[in-house]
Amino acid sequence: MFLTQKLAGQTVSQVLAGKNLTEALNAVWRSNPALESGQRGAIQDISYGTLRQLGLMEGILKQLLRSPLHEAELKSLLLISLYQLQFSRTAPHTIVDHAVKVAAQTGSGFGKGLVNGVLRSFLRGKDELVRRAQVSEVGQYSHPAWWIKTMKSAYPEQWMSILEANNQHPPMTLRINPQHTTVDAYLALLNEADIAAKALDDTAICINRPTSVDFLPHFFDGWVSVQDWGAQAAAKLLDLKDGVSVLDACAAPGGKTGHILELANVRLTALDNDASRLKRVEDNLKRLNKSATLLLGDAAEPSTWWDGQQYDRILADVPCSATGVTRRHPDIKWLRRNEDIAKFAKQQAKMLDALWPLVAPNGKLLYATCSVFPIENAASAEAFAQRHPDAKRVDLPCQALPHGQSIDGQLLPTAEHDGFYYALFSKT
Numbered sequence: 473m474f475l476t477q478k479l480a481g482q483t484v485s486q487v488l489a490g491k492n493l494t495e496a497l498n499a500v501w502r503s504n505p506a507l508e509s510g511q512r513g514a515i516q517d518i519s520y521g522t523l524r525q526l527g528l529m530e531g532i533l534k535q536l537l538r539s540p541l542h543e544a545e546l547k548s549l550l551l552i553s554l555y556q557l558q559f560s561r562t563a564p565h566t567i568v569d570h571a572v573k574v575a576a577q578t579g580s581g582f583g584k585g586l587v588n589g590v591l592r593s594f595l596r597g598k599d600e601l602v603r604r605a606q607v608s609e610v611g612q613y614s615h616p617a618w619w620i621k622t623m624k625s626a627y628p629e630q631w632m633s634i635l636e637a638n639n640q641h642p643p644m645t646l647r648i649n650p651q652h653t654t655v656d657a658y659l660a661l662l663n664e665a666d667i668a669a670k671a672l673d674d675t676a677i678c679i680n681r682p683t684s685v686d687f688l689p690h691f692f693d694g695w696v697s698v699q700d701w702g703a704q705a706a707a708k709l710l711d712l713k714d715g716v717s718v719l720d721a722c723a724a725p726g727g728k729t730g731h732i733l734e735l736a737n738v739r740l741t742a743l744d745n746d747a748s749r750l751k752r753v754e755d756n757l758k759r760l761n762k763s764a765t766l767l768l769g770d771a772a773e774p775s776t777w778w779d780g781q782q783y784d785r786i787l788a789d790v791p792c793s794a795t796g797v798t799r800r801h802p803d804i805k806w807l808r809r810n811e812d813i814a815k816f817a818k819q820q821a822k823m824l825d826a827l828w829p830l831v832a833p834n835g836k837l838l839y840a841t842c843s844v845f846p847i848e849n850a851a852s853a854e855a856f857a858q859r860h861p862d863a864k865r866v867d868l869p870c871q872a873l874p875h876g877q878s879i880d881g882q883l884l885p886t887a888e889h890d891g892f893y894y895a896l897f898s899k900t
């Protein structure tokens with residue numbers, strides 16, 4: 473426990489200094505190769521949990537400090553320990569004792585007494601401290617104020633459920649490969665493996681308790697993939713048929729690439745501008761025993777990689793704020809800035825404009841983001857249609873969507889799926 477608290481504190485400290493959570497955790501794994509899987513799991517749980525609840529934890533800590541604490545590692549140690557005291561089942565005295573030991577090794581060691589005092593004061597006045605921290609919306613919903621404001625104005629009825637969904641553990645969802653199995657047959661295999669799960673539709677299965685893919689029957693034979701239910705809509709929306717040519721313009725790590733190849737016998741080009749991520753597409757396709765032409769290139773600069781042959785279908789699953797998948801990356805709540813959203817929208821418009829000439833007559837382009845910010849979604853799609861009179865917005869076939877519905881292409885995060893946006897255009 474001592475080591476997990478120490479390393480979780482360091483991880484959160486790195487994130488608060490601007491590093492992304494995945495990179496911060498990878499750095500911990502690299503410098504501590506002897507960690508056991510249980511310890512890694514605990515470090516991950518504490519770091520993710522603290523960042524999900526950071527607004528609340530900061531609100532509590534502020535009440536317990538006489539003056540702002542500038543020593544970053546000590547502050548993060550307090551935040552993760554408060555998180556554990558509030559949300560974990562570990563005995564409080566163990567959490568406090570170990571936090572004090574970590575503090576003794578942190579910086580000049582002066583923080584021992586402070587950590588002891590703060591954590592014991594929290595235990596004495598917990599309920600009132602939490603209540604007072606939740607008076608502010610940042611404390612109650614653990615999102616930055618600018619984010620809460622945008623959600624309120626964009627979704628006057630759903631903003632609270634969106635913010636609450638962002639702070640939950642994400643669901644683990646599988647996509648079965650219809651070339652190998654069916655939902656019913658695979659549920660039976662899961663049942664035999666003692667993995668409780670339920671069907672979401674005729675290709676998606678939700679696992680009750682997330683598990684390692686090592687335990688999923690025939691995972692390495694390509695029978696199933698891990699993919700959010702909302703993400704599974706993309707390939708279905710593309711209206712695929714055998715023989716069509718498809719460009720997956722922002723393909724890595726290849727979740728949707730694999731799905732496209734499972735649905736029809738298409739000629740697929742998978743493009744990404746990140747070589748290491750493109751390698752992940754290759755690995756994914758190998759597991760699924762599928763093939764595609766992989767290209768390293770910039771979707772916004774087709775002249776550098778395009779062979780001049782138009783595509784019948786283009787999937788533009790563009791880089792975005794990822795605000796629809798916040799619960800999988802809770803660091804983005806604290807690393808994103810309001811002004812980033814407009815920058816993403818600009819980059820997305822550039823990519824869409826560059827890709828549109830590559831769509832064949834009567835072909836289709838599906839614009840996709842995992843954002844819930846309208847500037848990147850509805851506003852982007854409308855502006856694109858305005859700029860391109862030959863782009864006709866097509867209604868999304870509801871059978872492709874979770875529960876058969878969206879708000880004009882917008883899926884908001886729920887217990888069953890992440891937040892996504894889809895806009896489909898056909899070339900007249």
Ligand SMILES: C[S@@+](CC[C@H](N)C(=O)[O-])C[C@H]1O[C@@H](n2cnc3c(N)ncnc32)[C@H](O)[C@@H]1O
Nearest residue numbers: 722723724725726727728744745746770771789
């Ligand atoms: C949202 S992710 C795509 C997820 C992927 N479609 C899937 O389902 O697994 C966006 C991808 O776009 C890539 N990307 C970012 N800028 C790009 C650009 N200018 N051209 C091509 N790919 C780009 C990123 O490397 C990233 O892999």
